[in-house]
Amino acid sequence: MSVSYLFRKVASEQIEIEVDGCKMIMTHWEALLRQIHTMALNKDAGAARLLDQIRKQFPGPPAAGDKLTFTISEADARL
Numbered sequence: 001m002s003v004s005y006l007f008r009k010v011a012s013e014q015i016e017i018e019v020d021g022c023k024m025i026m027t028h029w030e031a032l033l034r035q036i037h038t039m040a041l042n043k044d045a046g047a048a049r050l051l052d053q054i055r056k057q058f059p060g061p062p063a064a065g066d067k068l069t070f071t072i073s074e075a076d077a078r079l
Helices: 003-011 028-041 045-057
Strands: 014-019 022-027
Touching: 003 028, 014 028, 022 028, 028 045
Parallel strands: none
Antiparallel strands: 014 022
């Protein structure tokens, strides 16, 4: 098996995490990027650089047919 195949396999696996008492299901890749994003927002310079590198590596809009996920709060849903 190639390294890229193993990466895609693990990155696309669904996991369940608990956020503020609510259980959410997401991929390993999404969970990793959310953690890096949170660290960057909390002024972690290393995480900010890594996030910038990831954005440069994967530029542009998502590919056609890719799943898009939008996370909104209850207040947003009431708008």
